[in-house]
Amino acid sequence: MNSDVIIETRNLTKVYRDFWGRPKVLALKALDLKVHRGEIFGLLGPNGSGKTTTIKLLLGLLFPTEGEAFLFGESATNVAKNERLGYLPEESYLYKFLNAEETLHFYGRLFKLSPSERKKRVDQLIDMVGLTAAKHRQIREYSKGMQRRIGLAQALINDPEMILLDEPTSGLDPIGTSEIKDRIRELRERGKTIILSGHLLADMQDICDRIAILHRGELKELGEVRDLLTVQDVTQIKTKDLPPAALTEIEAIIKRHGAELLAVDHPTTTLEELFLRIVRESDLHPGRRRVGDRPGMPASAAGDGAPGAAPETAARRS
Known part of the structure; x- marks a missing residue:
């Protein structure tokens, strides 16, 4: 060891x-x-x-x-x-x-x-x-x-x-x-x-x-809490002083309007949502084993999609 x-x-x-x-x-x-x-x-x-x-x-x-x-x-x-x-x-x-x-x-x-x-x-x-x-x-x-x-x-x-x-x-x-x-x-x-x-x-x-x-009795998910709770297929953009007309714009439009870009990252779900999703999927697909870890990605992301439901207000990547 x-x-x-x-x-x-x-x-x-x-x-x-x-x-x-x-x-x-x-x-x-x-x-x-x-x-x-x-x-x-x-x-x-x-x-x-x-x-x-x-x-x-x-x-x-x-x-x-x-x-x-x-x-x-x-x-x-x-x-x-x-x-x-x-x-x-x-x-x-x-x-x-x-x-x-x-x-x-x-x-x-x-x-x-x-x-x-x-x-x-x-x-x-x-x-x-x-x-x-x-x-x-x-x-x-x-x-x-x-x-x-x-x-x-x-x-x-x-x-x-x-x-x-x-x-x-x-x-x-x-x-x-x-x-x-x-x-x-x-x-x-x-x-x-x-x-x-x-x-x-x-x-x-x-x-x-x-x-x-x-x-x-089976291992269904394993990894760092931060990685498992990150919704990989959604990007959220946090801005400051953004005019209402630019709310639906993408990053390039934000810069053009002179707003300050504070962060571009992935939103996270909660451990409760992740836990319930894994248990429900396990009941629907008994015997399915978790796949191997990949750096920066939850094990389940390779098969069934990223964990958790994305917030409705988050902007999806184009």
Whole structure:
């Protein structure tokens, strides 16, 4: 593996079988994926698309039916790698009768942190997630949002190189969501690699560098968020002080009228529109696989057209 690639999957496949060993559910089919060091990578998909199965395969909690997964250049089945990971599951499994400090000290002992280092980390993390005023309250008294905060702190207690977060903003109010997204960005700036799995598309659009969209166990789209959301076949022109008579004119007319040309670029769709389009197309064409990436172009652009619907007011190229 390239030293810049921190996760790689090759033909990763998982089939769940019934009691008699017969294939029951194809949860993940031939997933080829690379995640680079220091990026925020989003794993998207509807329920049953294979997101949780992928995360469990990466953590070594499941064994693949076919294919391989590598983390830090080693097989995902090597449990020693988990010392370098942090994991926040969709539902945090916390001891309800412990308070925030006791919870983090407990997990710090599991990672064999020294008492002095553990105390330092606990104080830092409680402050980071905004629970200083509630650090002596029992977890059972916490709201869903507060439990997500302490769950994030627990995932960071060992100062991991890579962090897997499943629905990290679930249950948080808008202020709390904004704060958690800021913390995730800060982790990236410190060189951490973050894998996000979720359904809140606006949040994923805000913070992810790249995304992969899964549907029915197959990879349907992969690329940088900016490239995937760009409507390639539409050009929008932004001007300043343009007379009304020139609104329908093209770039040459704009210059002739003495207006200031501010930008000529491609409009973008939203991650929600992209996500829904891919899921609908997948339902209409089951079994269709995504094509290879091309620089600057979403994978689907080669086959079914650019993602998203173009704004009605945008001017199309002649």
